[in-house]
Amino acid sequence: MVDISPGGALGSSATSDIFQILRDGRPRTRTELATLTGLARSTVALRIDSLTQLGLIGPAETAPSTGGRPSSQFALRAGNRVVLAVDIGATHVRIAVSDLTGHPLSEDTAAIEVTRGPEAVLNWVIDAGDSLLTTAGRSPSDLLAIGVGLPGPVEHSSGRPINPPIMPGWDNFDVPAWLGTHFHVPVLVDNDVNIMALGEREVAWPQVDHLIFVKVATGIGAGVISGGMLQRGAQGVAGDLGHVRVSRDSGTLCHCGNTGCLEALASGPALAHSLGVATPSSQDVIDLVRSGNLDAIQAVRQAGRDLGEVLTACISLINPSVIVVGGAMAQAGEHLIAGVREVVYARSMPLATQHLQITQSSVGANAAVLGASLLAIHHVLSPESVEAMVVDLADATAR
Template identity: 70%
Template sequence: MVDISTGAVRHVNALGSSVASDLFQLLRDGKARTRTELSAMTGLARSTVALRIDALMRLGLVAPVGDAVSTGGRPSSQFAIATSGRVVLGVDVGASHLRVAISDLTGGILVQSTERMHVTEGPEAVLSWVIAETHTLLAGLGRTAGDLLAIGIGLPGPVEHSTGRPINPPIMPGWDRFDVPGYLNSSFDAPVLVDNDVNIMALGEREHAWPEVDHLIFVKVATGIGSGVISGGLLQRGAQGTAGDIGHVYVARGANVPCSCGNRGCLEALASGPALARELSTTGLAATTSQDVVELVKRGNIDAIQAVRQAGRDIGEVLTTCVSLINPTAIVLGGSLAQAGEHLIAGVREIVYTRSMPLATEHLQITQSKAGPDAAMLGASMLAIHHALAPESIEAMVALTTR
């Protein structure tokens, strides 16, 4: 096999499926290559490369993209990852919206659809719409369910990643331990990857704006507060999938403020959109949601600006500990309250840059999400792509074609 990071040749098994996997991993960078170039990179016979390229083409993963420049004689064909073959499905389930998108294997969205639906309507209603809409979108592309390589889905609550089941989600009545992969597999013969919405937003943000950054914290500030942690280039989920749940970290300023989790003093009880709206409503302002708070800030309301700035300080207090533990290159703020812009970010920066060690903040960027509302959709698609195109997945598919 070929170590993709070094180009060194490692052991190749007798079936040769790992050869196809290695060739495909080389082609995932998007660069077209000839059989001769691939043979030189891997040290494999050109005939072996040709056989495995053919297998990848039969699977719809690789396609010819034209001829290389001729050095005399017949020009050689070039091959690259197929963008018109197999596809993945990304699903973003929000508290009050649903989005589905069909993407090619590079993450490019081919078609998408949005529906206003509350997650409180329950898993069967939500997922039935996802299934029906996916069939409609596939048909519009001239594709079938058999073209789906994988499905990625983000949910607005805690998810046990190993099973894909939501666990005691506070804003998702009827969803506790519901078999989301099983329900979707009743209609699609493709692996289903389920994660919480903040984790997939972290994946989407990194793919969209920070592809070269291996250490990033994405913070969603909306109805709740949570974070997705990427360290060493990998999304960190922890033992049970709850890594990054900073919304229920204790903040001394709110020692007596009750939280929906049953404790007091949680960050979410102080700095989330509804928490700020409640605070502002006591001053006579009309505010019940995160968006109401954002609109007040945009209109220049001083009370709202000061409340958002303080929320940033509270979030910064928790993130200071995260900076010491993880030493990220970037902290990215997203979610509906992040639309308040620099006022929220300024509060975070004020605390993090003041209280963290200078070495940890020397190159640290604290900024607003560049992917914005598309972060979750991009992340859901990448969740599916990373699974579908992993070496073991490619090997399994090629093995089936060579039996």
């Protein structure tokens, strides 16, 4: 699980305790921080000096005077340090340099097939990352961490993709080591749908603690947020809906080797293939739907029903308050979501759907890059990481 609340939990370190309080961006005086943490003002002053040297906080406007000299205030300096956010899709790579709120400072996108293999794709990421840092006016020393989303199962503890069905050559590839060797910062890797869930919630549903984000594109998957926490499961494959069997078809072969998988029936390429498109892709289906092709509209509506069947089980298990449908196929208008709603509201228990919202992503393609930046930010600004930076700073100062 990942705590995605703005401040996270307070740590035992005095420095990280102070920083977690300041993460909300609100300026505070040394006296306020001493009161909130129970630390002596002298201790607070030393910790503020360390955080200022790290570039994480800095002086803000002075507090209103109540008589005597105005008190200095300190606040998060979100623009002093940056993270690199990388969204690797089946047919594209998006990358951005973002500040510590996730706001992009420079961005780039390229049409790169993930089937080209990890070395080719990640070397492009390295070159683009270096270029974007320069464009944003940042040096490599300003970079704190990198967040990466991949279109396949990821063992989150190692950052390695494991048997990814649409990523030949990527199995067990050490993505963090490849990027970390060049950039010399922590590299966090996750499934692309998980990072999309993070990005969508941050922008559109910040007060919602129970949300499922479903991506329907070349593949199908879900990012699950429950109790305000991103749920990865034991091995990091929670939400892999694409390979759940659908009852209406048990004979269609999936690229995973099984038959009857949701992804083999309802993904963009699967729908395009069923419609007789020579080189099937999600965009082909979207174009047909937008042109009013009735066969395409009916196929997308049925794909929504198939997805709704799988989501009905998820609703009974997780009881979300919001289901967001994103990915390329979400651009096919209301037809996909209408199919989802048709089945979900008919087959789920009334209490589970009483206040359930099923809606199209409002963040779109930006959700993944924002989520990748948040993945990196949540890690590097955690109490443990802040404490480690303070220790490294002290060691460097002592040398």
